[in-house]
Amino acid sequence: MIEVDVLQQLAKHDKGISxxxxxxxxxxxxxxxxxxxxxxxxxxxxxxxxxKYCPFPVDLVREFGRQLLESVAYMHDLRLIHTDLKPENILLVSSEYVKLPHTKRFSSDETHYRCLPKSSAIKLIDFGSTVFDNQIHSSIVSTRHYRAPEIILGLGWSYPCDLWSIGCILVELCAGNALFQTHENLEHLAMMERVLGPLPQQMTRRANNGAEKYFRRGARLNWPLGAVSRESIRAVKKLDCLKDLISRHLGSSKASSSLTDLLYGLLKYEPSERLTARQALDHPFFKIPT
Structure with a gap:
């Protein structure tokens, strides 16, 4: 019934553009x-x-990102926080797709195909975890791969946690795989540092009792000393920094550098410094002609 209430609130104010x-x-x-x-x-x-986890072309990523940010901006204007943004909760409006030749193996004449949706129109779904900003916030929200650092550190959360999730989603759509493929907090934080640089000490020093065990002397991440396995250390080491990760998939194009700049704004550690949905929509990445 909570979800029904949220859906009715969204529908009541919707002008067909949410x-x-x-x-x-x-x-x-x-x-x-x-x-x-x-x-x-x-x-x-x-x-x-x-x-087969073939990434979307950057023009499609731009259209998906624009619509996702518009839906989240609309929700935030209504003082709603989705808290569970992920590719599973973003649906294409149409099931239709086109099949295009993708790559050809040198050892055979077999042609491989990639599928692209005929329409870029999407809809955001699953409001079962959505909360109003003035409601009680549970300590843990968001599916693991898309969970913001302030949630892991027990610092409380609000609208910016949705924008962190969007940053992770955009990387995944460009790369084909989730950015942070992990199921453990310390490894997750180590992956963040590998991709985005060190966590700010003003955040790590405020970590709650459950999260302070991930740090030495309350500031530096206890990594790799605290790793649960060598596989975990290897999983972190194989990650690139964000700029290199995006350029590996998009090359050194204008779209690549513009998207990287947008992602750094969405994936700011400090929630107060993260772009809002409205600010992100004004980013130059969305001004590039498709």
Whole structure:
């Protein structure tokens, strides 16, 4: 019923430009709340998976990013925080796609294909974890790979946690795989430092009792000494810094440098320094002609 309430709030103020899924109806069937939605296509994650994790072209990433930021800006204007943004919760409006030749193996004449959606239109779904800013905030939110550092450190969270998730999503759409593929907090923080540089001491010193064990003398990350395995150390070492990661997939184009700059704004450690959704929409990356 909380989700129904959120969906009705979104629909009440929507002028058809929110990019949020539309609720048609809801009903109680034998004490099960059922929600009727508009019919949509596969999620961006399902599309990537079906496409053997082949990344999307940068022009599509730009269109997806623009719509995702518009939906989150709309939510934030209504004082709502999604808290569970990830490719599984972003659906293509249409299931239609085109099949294009991609690469040819030198050892055979076999041509490999990549699939691209016919339409870039998307809708944001799954508002079951959405909260109003003035409601009680649980200590842990967001699916692991898209969880912001302030949540891991127990520093509290608000609107900026959605923007961190968007940064992670945009990298994944460009690279084909999740940026932080981990299931453990210390490794996750070590991956962040590998990609984005050291965590600021003003944040690490304020880490709560549950998170202070990840640091030595309350400031420096206890890595690699605290790693649970050699595999964990290797998983962190194989990551590139953000700039190199993006240029590896997009080359040294104008779009590559512009997207990298946007990502650094979305993936700022300090939540107060992170771009807002409205600020991100004004970034030059979204002004590049498609």
């Amino acid at each position: 990019c949020c899924v539309q609720i048609h109806n809801w009903f109680d069937y034998r004490n099960h709340i059922c929600i009727v939605f508009e019919k949509l296509g596969p999620s961006l994650f399902d599309f990537l998976k079906r496409n």
